[in-house]
Amino acid sequence: MYKVAYFPGCSLSSTAKEYGMSTELICKDLGIELVKIQDWSCCGATTAHITSELMAAALPAKNLLWAEKQSLPICSPCSACFSRLKLADIDMKRDARLRADVTEVMGEEYKGTIEILHLWQVIQKYGELKPKKELKGLKVASYYGCLLTRPTEVCPDERIEDPQFLDNLVISLGASPVKWSYKTECCGAAFSLTKTDIVHKLSGEILKDAREADADYIIVACPLCHSNLDARQEEMGLDFRIPVLYFTQLIGLALGYGYSELGMMKHFVQAKGLLNSKGLL
Amino acid sequence: MARIGVFICHCGSNIAGVVSVEKVVEAAQTLPGVRVSMDYKYMCSDPGQNLIINTIKEQGLDRVVVGSCSPRMHENTFRASVERAGLNPYMLEIANIREHVSWVHSDNKDAATDKAIKLVELAVAKVRRNEPLQKMYAAIEKRALVIGGGIAGIQAALDIAANGYKVMLVEKEPSIGGRMSQLDKTFPTMDCSACILTPKMVAVAQNKNITLQTYAEVAEVHGYVGNFEVKIKKKARFVNMAKCIGCGVCTEKCPSKKTLSEFNANIAARKAIYTPFPQAVPNIPVIDKDSCLYFATGKCKVCEKVCPAEAIDYTQEDEIITERFGAIVVATGYDLYDHSRYGEYGYGEIPDVITGLQLERMINSGGPTGGHVKRPSDGKEPETVVFIQCVGSRDDAKGKPYCSRVCCMYTAKQALLLKEHYPNSQAFVFYMDIRAAGKGYEEFVQRVQTEYGVVYLRGRVSRIYEKKDHLLVKGVDTLSGQQVEIKADMVVLATGLEPKKEAQNLAQLLHIGYDQNGFYTELHPKLAPVETQIAGVYLAGCCQSPKDIPDTVAQASATAAKVGALLSQESLEIEPMISEVNPLLCSGCRMCYHACPYSAIEMEDKEIRRGDVRCVAKVLTSVCKGCGVCAAGCYCKAIDLKGWTDRQLMEEIGVLRYR
Ligand SMILES: Cc1cc2nc3c(=O)[nH]c(=O)nc-3n(C[C@H](O)[C@H](O)[C@H](O)COP(=O)(O)OP(=O)(O)OC[C@H]3O[C@@H](n4cnc5c(N)ncnc54)[C@H](O)[C@@H]3O)c2cc1C
Numbered sequence: 001m002y003k004v005a006y007f008p009g010c011s012l013s014s015t016a017k018e019y020g021m022s023t024e025l026i027c028k029d030l031g032i033e034l035v036k037i038q039d040w041s042c043c044g045a046t047t048a049h050i051t052s053e054l055m056a057a058a059l060p061a062k063n064l065l066w067a068e069k070q071s072l073p074i075c076s077p078c079s080a081c082f083s084r085l086k087l088a089d090i091d092m093k094r095d096a097r098l099r100a101d102v103t104e105v106m107g108e109e110y111k112g113t114i115e116i117l118h119l120w121q122v123i124q125k126y127g128e129l130k131p132k133k134e135l136k137g138l139k140v141a142s143y144y145g146c147l148l149t150r151p152t153e154v155c156p157d158e159r160i161e162d163p164q165f166l167d168n169l170v171i172s173l174g175a176s177p178v179k180w181s182y183k184t185e186c187c188g189a190a191f192s193l194t195k196t197d198i199v200h201k202l203s204g205e206i207l208k209d210a211r212e213a214d215a216d217y218i219i220v221a222c223p224l225c226h227s228n229l230d231a232r233q234e235e236m237g238l239d240f241r242i243p244v245l246y247f248t249q250l251i252g253l254a255l256g257y258g259y260s261e262l263g264m265m266k267h268f269v270q271a272k273g274l275l276n277s278k279g280l281l
Numbered sequence: 282m283a284r285i286g287v288f289i290c291h292c293g294s295n296i297a298g299v300v301s302v303e304k305v306v307e308a309a310q311t312l313p314g315v316r317v318s319m320d321y322k323y324m325c326s327d328p329g330q331n332l333i334i335n336t337i338k339e340q341g342l343d344r345v346v347v348g349s350c351s352p353r354m355h356e357n358t359f360r361a362s363v364e365r366a367g368l369n370p371y372m373l374e375i376a377n378i379r380e381h382v383s384w385v386h387s388d389n390k391d392a393a394t395d396k397a398i399k400l401v402e403l404a405v406a407k408v409r410r411n412e413p414l415q416k417m418y419a420a421i422e423k424r425a426l427v428i429g430g431g432i433a434g435i436q437a438a439l440d441i442a443a444n445g446y447k448v449m450l451v452e453k454e455p456s457i458g459g460r461m462s463q464l465d466k467t468f469p470t471m472d473c474s475a476c477i478l479t480p481k482m483v484a485v486a487q488n489k490n491i492t493l494q495t496y497a498e499v500a501e502v503h504g505y506v507g508n509f510e511v512k513i514k515k516k517a518r519f520v521n522m523a524k525c526i527g528c529g530v531c532t533e534k535c536p537s538k539k540t541l542s543e544f545n546a547n548i549a550a551r552k553a554i555y556t557p558f559p560q561a562v563p564n565i566p567v568i569d570k571d572s573c574l575y576f577a578t579g580k581c582k583v584c585e586k587v588c589p590a591e592a593i594d595y596t597q598e599d600e601i602i603t604e605r606f607g608a609i610v611v612a613t614g615y616d617l618y619d620h621s622r623y624g625e626y627g628y629g630e631i632p633d634v635i636t637g638l639q640l641e642r643m644i645n646s647g648g649p650t651g652g653h654v655k656r657p658s659d660g661k662e663p664e665t666v667v668f669i670q671c672v673g674s675r676d677d678a679k680g681k682p683y684c685s686r687v688c689c690m691y692t693a694k695q696a697l698l699l700k701e702h703y704p705n706s707q708a709f710v711f712y713m714d715i716r717a718a719g720k721g722y723e724e725f726v727q728r729v730q731t732e733y734g735v736v737y738l739r740g741r742v743s744r745i746y747e748k749k750d751h752l753l754v755k756g757v758d759t760l761s762g763q764q765v766e767i768k769a770d771m772v773v774l775a776t777g778l779e780p781k782k783e784a785q786n787l788a789q790l791l792h793i794g795y796d797q798n799g800f801y802t803e804l805h806p807k808l809a810p811v812e813t814q815i816a817g818v819y820l821a822g823c824c825q826s827p828k829d830i831p832d833t834v835a836q837a838s839a840t841a842a843k844v845g846a847l848l849s850q851e852s853l854e855i856e857p858m859i860s861e862v863n864p865l866l867c868s869g870c871r872m873c874y875h876a877c878p879y880s881a882i883e884m885e886d887k888e889i890r891r892g893d894v895r896c897v898a899k900v901l902t903s904v905c906k907g908c909g910v911c912a913a914g915c916y917c918k919a920i921d922l923k924g925w926t927d928r929q930l931m932e933e934i935g936v937l938r939y940r
Contacts, residue, residue, distance in 0.1 A: 161624025161744075181627075181746040212749055 002126040004117070005067035005074045006034035009043055009081035009223075016078070016223035018263025022248040023077050023119060025262065029255050030127035034075075037066050043076075043084040046190055053091075058102050060088035061110050068114050077119035077248065079147035079222035086116045086154045118148060120165060120221055120247065121156055131254035134174030137278055140250070141178050141215035142166035143206065145225045149184050160184070166219060166247055173254040180213035182206045187228040196235075203228045204236045211240055216274055219247045231268045243271035253280060283314035283409050286342040287401060288333055290324035290349035292379055299383035301394045305348060308398045312405045316340050325355050330362040337366035344372045344411060346404040348397065350379040369413030371857065371924060374404040399936075406932040414857035414923055419903040421507035422607040423848045426451065428499055428787070431459020432830055433822025433837045434612035435481050440841030441610075442490035446848050449604060450485060451513055452495045456561035457482055459614050460823075463544060463638060465645040467830060468694040469725035475560060475647070482562040496567055500601060502609075502790045505881075505904035506817030507853045509606045517597040519568035520554075524592035527564035531584035531593065532556070540572040542649070546639045548657065549649030554584050559647070568593075608817050608844045611801060612837065613787060615778040615823040618673025618681065625744045626672070626774060632658040633752055634745060634772045637691055644698050654702060656771045659750075663770035666699055667754045668692045668710040669742050674777030675713060683798055685777035686827040689716045692775045693726045696735040708735045709767055711742050711756055719831065738765060745772055778827040791818055792880050800826050811840040815879065816904070819843055858924035859905035860912055864889055866919035867897040873911035873920055874898060881905040 012020035027034050041062045042048075049056035064085060067074040076082045092099040093112050103109040123129065144163050149155045157163035161184065167177035185206055188199030207229060210218050220226045230244040244267065252262040259281055264271055275281045287309040291297035302320045309318040317340050321329045324347060333345065345368070347359050352375040360370035378397040386393035423446055427438045430452030438450045450457065461467075462482075464474035485491055494513060501512040520531075535552035542551035544558050551557075553573040556566045574581035575595065585593040617638055621629030633656045635643075646652035656663050670692055674685040689712065696708040715737070717723045729735050742756035754767045780799035781787075788795050793813040794802040801824050804812040811819050821837040822828070828836070847853075860873075864887050874882045881904035888894050898911075898920070909922045921927060 159624060159628065162628060179747075181744075181748075209746070209748075 001031055001033045002122075003033045003035055003072055004122055005063075005070060005072040005114075006036045007040055007043075007063050007067075007074055007076040007081055007085065008036070009076055009078040011078055011080075011223035015227055016246075018266045019077055019223055019226070019246045019248060021261075021263040022246055022252045022257075025257060026123075026248055026251050026255055027127075030123060030129060030251075032122060032127055035070070035072060037063050037074075040066075043078075043081040045080040045084055049084070049087075053098065054101050054105070056084070057088045057091055057098055058105050060085045061092070061102050061106055064089065064114070064116075065106060065108060065110050068110060071114070073115035073117055073122075075117045075119055075122045077221070079118065079145060080224065082116070082118040083147040083154055087151075089116055090153055118156070118221070120148075120169070123251070124165065124169070129172065129251070131173055132256040133254050133280065135250070135254050135280060136174050138175035138280070139178050139214055139216045140170045140175050141180055141210035141213060141218045142170060142183065142247075143210070143218050143220050143225060143229070143244075144183050145220065145222050146184065146186055146189075147222060166221065169247060170219070170250070173250060175250070178210070178213040178215045180209050180215070182209040187225045189224055189228070192224070192228055192232075196232075199228050199232060200236050203232060204238065207233065207236070207238060207242055211242055215242065216278075217250075217271065218242060218244045219250050220244060221247050233269055241269045243267060243269045243274065245271060283344050284316045284340065284342045285312075285314045285344045285346060285405060285408060286333070286336050286340060287312075287315055287318040287346045287348065287405065288324055288329075288336075289318070289320040289378075289401070290329070290347065291320060291322045292324075292350060292383075293322065296349075296379050296383045296397075299387045299390055299393050300378060300397045301390070304394050305378070305397050305401060309346075309348075309401050309405065312402060314344075314409055315405060316342060324349050325358055330358070333359070333362050334366040337363070337368060343368065344374075344408045346374050346376060346401060346408055348376040348378045348401050348404070351375075351377045351381075371414040372408070372411050374408040374411065376400040376404040402936050403933045406936045407929045410926065410929045410932055411924075416857055417855040417902055418852040419507055419855060420852055421848060421850060422509070422605045423447070424449070424604075424606050425608045425610060425844050425848065426499075426509070426511055426604070426606040427610045427612060429459070429612035429614055429822070429824065430454075430457030430485075430493075430495070431612060431614040431822060431833075432461045432478065432481075433614065433824075433833045434459070434610070435478075435485055436834050436837035437610045437612060437821050437841045437844075438485055438491050439481065439488065440838050441844050441848075442488050444841070444845040444848075445490070446845065447490050447492070449492045449494060449513075449606070451497050451499060452493070453498045454557060455496050455518070455555075455565075455567045456557050456563070457485060457493070457495060458558075458560075458562070460638075461830060462558060462560070463546065463641055465641050465648075466694065466698060468690045469719070469721045471694070471697075479560050482560070486562050493563065495563060499787065499790060502792075504605075505901055506815075506847070507607045507903065509609055509817065511604055511606060511609070513602050513604060515600045515602060516567075517570075517599050518565070519570075519593065519595055519597050520566055521592045521594050521597075522563070522565050524590045525565045526590050526592075527556075527566075528589065529556075529566075530587050530589065532566055534583050534587045536581065536583060537572050537574050540569065545642045545649050546636065548635075548639050548642055568595075607848050608819065609791065610819045610821055610840050610844060611787070611791065611793070611813075611824055612821040612840075613781050613784060613824040615827065616781050618679075618776040618779050620672050620774050620776050622679060623672060623774075626669070626742070626772070627745055627747065631745060631747050631752065631772075632656075633663075633770070634774060636774050636776045637688070637695060638776070640695050640773050641691075644695070644702065652702075654699065654771075661770065662703060664703070664706050665767065665769045665771075666696075666706060666708050667742070667752075667767055667769045667772045668696060668708060668775060669772060670710065670712045670775045671741075672774040672776045673779070674775075681777055681779070681798070683827070684716060686716065687829045688775035688777060689726070690719070690722060690829065692773075693717075693729045693735075695773065697729045697733050700733040700735065708733075709754075709769075710735060710737045712737060712739060713741070714739075719829065740765070778823060780824060784824060791815060792878075793818055800824065811836060811843055814906075816906075817847065853903060855903050856907060858907045858922070859902060860900045860907065860909070860920050860922050862898045862900055863919045863921070864895075864897045866917045867895075868917050868919070869896040869898070870916060871898070872914045872916060876910045876914045878908065878910065879904055879906050882911060 044059035537553035
């Protein structure tokens with residue numbers, strides 16, 4: 001068993017419950033033990049880092065400190081949480097004054113000795129992936145969004161404009177990644193609440209390009225991307241629907257888990273029909 | 282006892298406006314060895330120089346100090362005056378009381394005067410130890426080497442040959458011609474590139490003074506100005522040049538057709554036995570070993586069978602020849618930036634995103650598409666074409682901060698050609714600034730917009746999206762502040778110019794410098810633009826910096842003039858202020874050998890005393906520039922720089938210490 005400090009973040013128990021369910025389910029099979037961080041705090045996404053530099057570092061630091069004390073690498077499935085943890089770490093290493101300030105408010109010093117990983121990286125590096133089912137004939141568009149790929153310091157791939165890591169995962173599950181050029185486009189993110197028309201335009205283009213590239217499904221690694229791409233298809237007035245899955249759910253399918261175990265019924269656009277027709281359920 | 286004269290110049294009010302010249306004259310009077318001290322309004326003028334000459338004669342002076350401007354300005358002037366008065370010209374020192382004093386300390390006149398006095402004192406202390414130095418001379422090999430056979434090398438070779446000197450032109454490709462031979466029309470006059478270049482290539486081949494070595498590279502360089510010894514590697518051509526009649530049957534019949542043609546910028550294939558293009562000079566093919574079936578499998582030999590002249594020779598090997606030259610011209614040109622480093626433009630993997638050079642080959646009637654522009658993905662003639670400038674130029678993020686200078690113009694040219702070929706087409710150009718500073722250039726770019734309807738958008742493209750049957754180009758027009766989306770059939774990237782991949786290697790062979798971008802460094806950016814820091818090595822064309830054909834040709838002719846001036850001398854005058862080794866003190870540690878930036882130190886076995894042979898340093902007198910690095914680095918104080926000896930410097934330091 002490979003142990004990691006697990007930082008689920010807020011979405012995984014609310015809008016992205018199924019991301020949390022599928023993550024916990026598959027990690028057992030992959031030989032990864034998720035040690036949940038005790039009394040974890042908000043990563044500060046958006047609100048903290050646009051208002052206070054100190055808070056933007058201190059909030060993630062609370063979680064980083066816990067992991068560092070256990071000498072465990074820290075991992076989050078949420079791209080926003082991952083990005084905040086990683087950037088706080090980078091900022092504190094780059095800026096001694098910030099680090100001192102964080103030490104003062106936290107009462108202890110974060111030394112920066114641990115690895116900060118996205119769930120995808122943990123699976124790729126340490127997971128023992130043994131698919132029970134080959135997802136043959138499934139055409140998948142891997143959507144990376146922005147938080148996993150920008151700024152360059154957090155991106156685990158050298159090809160930031162055309163990352164490959166999720167595509168490679170798709171291949172290892174026996175499915176086929178489609179070639180498309182909207183992998184890292186912005187989905188509209190938090191404009192979802194304030195200027196929904198922007199999300200309709202941006203996410204709509206992403207969906208259309210995936211469809212044009214002949215994809216059956218889109219996979220994502222971020223709760224916010226998921227909600228923009230999945231929940232708003234109805235409002236966009238598209239003449240097609242395309243199911244959007246978490247990459248953990250795709251792994252789950254290959255490991256033989258069922259539709260509801262993986263929380264797939266929670267999606268707005270249901271994948272069941274397609275999966276059935278491909279004989280994958 | 283020395284008999285020194287001190288002459289202080291007012292330089293009009295340049296010096297006298299700040300420094301109290303009388304006080305300086307007065308102070309100098311009292312210095313040891315000084316016989317006379319006087320001032321004059323313009324010491325460099327005729328009466329000023331006569332004052333110096335007459336005073337030397339009248340007072341029987343043997344040393345002179347002039348307090349004036351920088352030695353860069355007038356040291357030679359005053360050396361000549363001293364010589365005319367019958368003294369050795371090196372018995373002179375200059376105290377720079379203009380650039381170092383009056384020009385920089387005009388805010389504090391008293392301190393300026395004190396500093397001027399101090400500098401004069403230093404010069405007096407130093408001149409007391411000056412020794413007469415004699416000019417030296419070396420013989421010259423009256424023959425030039427030109428490396429690189431692009432338009433720069435061709436022009437330089439023709440001009441040097443026209444001056445009556447022998448030239449060897451070394452080109453690493455199978456033919457001369459360089460990039461210009463790949464171009465279609467040339468801005469701003471739109472004359473056909475081949476039509477103006479081919480006659481020059483033929484002229485090179487026919488010129489009795491020029492020896493051509495194609496498919497050859499420089500392997501080693503030894504020696505110094507006037508006396509270079511160069512080893513040249515002639516790569517095996519596997520074709521006997523004396524027998525080949527250039528009929529081309531071998532190329533026609535060669536079954537290997539998978540290798541991409543470098544000449545056609547990789548948009549078409551070529552054979553394993555090939556000439557890069559039909560007008561090649563020499564018109565003799567080479568076998569590219571890496572793509573030849575015979576060399577890979579031991580079978581084939583089709584070319585040998587069909588050759589009517591029995592010119593194929595698979596047994597040829599690389600050959601090294603050694604030649605002597607008095608001067609070397611480097612004209613190795615440029616490569617194009619590899620746009621696969623631009624992820625936002627598709628990492629070089631989108632078929633319909635091509636480079637400007639590829640478009641040149643397509644639009645050229647002698648090119649692989651017969652002059653038709655066909656987009657690579659499906660061969661369709663494109664209607665909407667987006668040009669993106671500054672790809673690999675002016676982009677710090679890609680490590681290319683400089684402007685490539687020719688891309689604005691070649692983009693305008695290509696947009697015009699496109700419209701001429703396809704009147705229904707529409708070109709869009711994304712640019713940062715339009716740099717069209719040559720003669721007739723701005724007018725040309727204006728014409729492209731007003732007469733040919735090319736739409737210029739000031740801004741960058743953020744991304745190219747590959748759609749099913751078109752490309753979606755998203756960018757910004759910073760003049761209207763709008764985001765722009767263009768549905769394009771093809772995108773052409775104006776990739777920037779960069780030095781040849783092997784340019785640094787060659788620089789090391791020649792000991793010439795290159796800048797942070799890899800372009801060879803000229804001796805002075807304004808006043809010595811074709812010379813290098815190595816005497817006898819000159820530059821021409823894009824290897825020095827990106828430039829268009831007019832500038833390249835002008836620079837090549839300038840270089841040829843410099844080469845002519847060098848080779849026309851009977852022998853080479855060498856500055857005597859160079860380093861000198863005292864072999865008795867030298868330990869042979871090689872500190873100086875490694876420190877010398879000019880490779881002017883050689884190690885040699887020398888009989889120091891009878892029977893005592895040791896390896897000691899020796900200064901190559903015609904190579905040494907007198908920089909003094911060796912003298913400063915020598916542990917044993919075995920090296921002294923003539924004119925700047927340790928003794929002279931200690932005298933100066935002494936003045937600073939005790940006063
Ligand atoms: C797409 C494009 C379009 C252009 N259009 C125009 C135009 O319309 N008008 C205009 O004025 N300019 C134009 N230019 C610029 C023009 O190409 C250059 O000004 C010109 O080619 C420079 O000549 P050069 O001899 O310095 O270099 P090159 O043409 O690069 O020639 C250098 C030569 O040296 C050889 N060489 C290199 N290294 C070695 C070595 N180590 N040993 C031996 N040989 C070596 C090379 O093989 C080559 O033959 C254009 C450039 C591009 C990229």
